[in-house]
Every structure is written in structure tokens, then in C-alpha cells.
Amino acid sequence: MRVVLLGPPGAGKGTQAERIKDKFRLTRIATGDLLRETVRRGTSLGRQAQDFMLRGRLVPDRVILALMRDKIREGVSGFILDGFPRSITQAEKLDKLLEAENKKLDLVINLEVNHNEMISRLKGRVICPECGRTYNKDEFVDQPLICKDCGTHLSQRSDDNPDAIEERLKVYLRHTLPLVDYYKGKGILRSISGKGSPQGVFQRIVDLLYSPGSIGI
Ligand code: AP5
Numbered sequence: 001m002r003v004v005l006l007g008p009p010g011a012g013k014g015t016q017a018e019r020i021k022d023k024f025r026l027t028r029i030a031t032g033d034l035l036r037e038t039v040r041r042g043t044s045l046g047r048q049a050q051d052f053m054l055r056g057r058l059v060p061d062r063v064i065l066a067l068m069r070d071k072i073r074e075g076v077s078g079f080i081l082d083g084f085p086r087s088i089t090q091a092e093k094l095d096k097l098l099e100a101e102n103k104k105l106d107l108v109i110n111l112e113v114n115h116n117e118m119i120s121r122l123k124g125r126v127i128c129p130e131c132g133r134t135y136n137k138d139e140f141v142d143q144p145l146i147c148k149d150c151g152t153h154l155s156q157r158s159d160d161n162p163d164a165i166e167e168r169l170k171v172y173l174r175h176t177l178p179l180v181d182y183y184k185g186k187g188i189l190r191s192i193s194g195k196g197s198p199q200g201v202f203q204r205i206v207d208l209l210y211s212p213g214s215i216g217i
Helices: 013-024 031-041 044-054 061-074 088-100 115-124 162-176 178-185 198-210
Strands: 002-006 027-030 079-082 107-112 125-127 134-136 189-193
Touching (some): 002 013, 002 178, 013 027, 013 079, 027 031, 027 061, 031 044, 031 061, 031 079, 044 061, 088 178, 115 162, 178 189, 189 198
Parallel strands (some): 002 079, 002 107, 027 079
């Protein structure tokens, strides 16, 4: 199956994409993670992306598409996309890439969370700079912020500061939210609440994927 996870910053796309990947044995393709890795490696694409990311703006399409083209083709038999597409232009490019492989998207899951919840999640997020695992600071009451997988000190993401968060929300409303209607028009959008525990949200996604007439898994 080929699935897209949509939602505003902090909706839990990364958290849920990881679980969906494991349960349904899909390739997870996350543009934010790919970009952060490219920046870490100091490649030319990474240098072009870094400034846009720090300011919470969309990285230019030519950079994103250079990064995504091969990933989509490699994972075409089954993937979960997290953070792509993020605009109508990117959605149209994705459709074309899939058409060239005689494939199409099966489902777009739209995670809905309210504004206050988004802000509190983004402010509380800490990540492992080594393995990329994501946590919320609340998980570490009276404990050092150390990754439970690899023991590395956790840190905040450089774009989880108030200015960049505000800009990311504006960018979401202007460029990404129109995708809800785009995919509704194609009949493949399902919206679910992103509120509640990560496991509770995941259960809603699993129920959706197994529901009759969903995508036939
Ligand atoms: P990206 O990394 O994709 O950031 P984002 O879309 O802003 O999404 P986030 O990663 O902030 O949130 P998320 O929904 O994944 O939430 P998470 O699961 O981490 O992109 C970063 C930047 O890269 C962009 O700003 C842009 O510059 C660039 N970029 C990326 N893709 C691009 C594209 N296609 N085109 C152009 N530019 C692009 O959860 C957040 C926190 O909440 C965590 O701490 C988590 O533990 C916690 N949490 C999750 N679920 C729950 C829950 N149910 N209850 C309580 N806490 C929860």
C-alpha cells in the first residue's frame, strides 16, 4: 500500500509513521528526516536546505524533488510518506512519478490536532541527534535527557523555537492545508483525530486501515 500522512507540525506524523512502518512493513520516507541527514552530512543539497529549515520555510521544490525522486521509485511497492507532499505542486509531481510506474496512492491519512496541542508538543519535543528517536520532555521527569536506545544526550530541534514554529504553522495553512481538498476530490482522504496517547492514535489508524472498503489489506 502507498499511504501519505498529512497534518500540521507536531500532529504526530513522525511518531505514527514509525509505528505504521513497523506494523505493515512499509518503507517510511520522511522528508524532514532526509533533509536533516543531508544537512548533517554537509552536502550541497544540505547547504541549500539548511537556511529554509531554520526559518521554518519550505525548502525549494527542486531540492526536495532531487531528494525524493529515487526514494519514491525504490519504495514504490509500499511506502508511507511523512512530510511529502506539502503543496499542490508537490502532490502533482508525486502523482506523475507514480503514474510513470503504473501506480497510484491508496490512502491519505489526515491527522487533526488543535493549535494549543501542536505548540505544546513542539515545545516539549527532544530528539536524539545520533539515532533520530523522538521524545517529549515529560517522559523524563527527574531523569537525565538521554536516548533510551543509544544513550546519547537529547536536544531540541533547531526549528522548534517560537519564531520558526510560527512560520511553520503559517506555511502549513498556506501551502499544505489545501491538500486536504485536493485528496478529498480524489476520494482517498480520511481524517482522524490526533489527540490522545500515541498508542490511542495508532489504534485509530489501524482500525481505519482494516475497515471495510478502506484499501483492502
Ligand atoms: P518536518 O520534520 O517534516 O517537520 P513538520 O512537518 O513541522 O513536522 P514535525 O516533525 O514538527 O511534527 P510531526 O507531525 O512529525 O510530529 P512528531 O511525531 O515529531 O519538516 C521540517 C522542515 O523541513 C520543514 O519546516 C521544511 O523546512 C522542510 N521540509 C520537510 N519536508 C518538506 C517538503 N516536502 N517540502 C519543502 N520543505 C520540506 O511529534 C511531535 C512531538 O509530539 C514529539 O515530541 C512527540 O513525542 C509528541 N507526540 C506525538 N504524538 C503524540 C500524542 N499522541 N500525544 C502526545 N504527544 C505526542
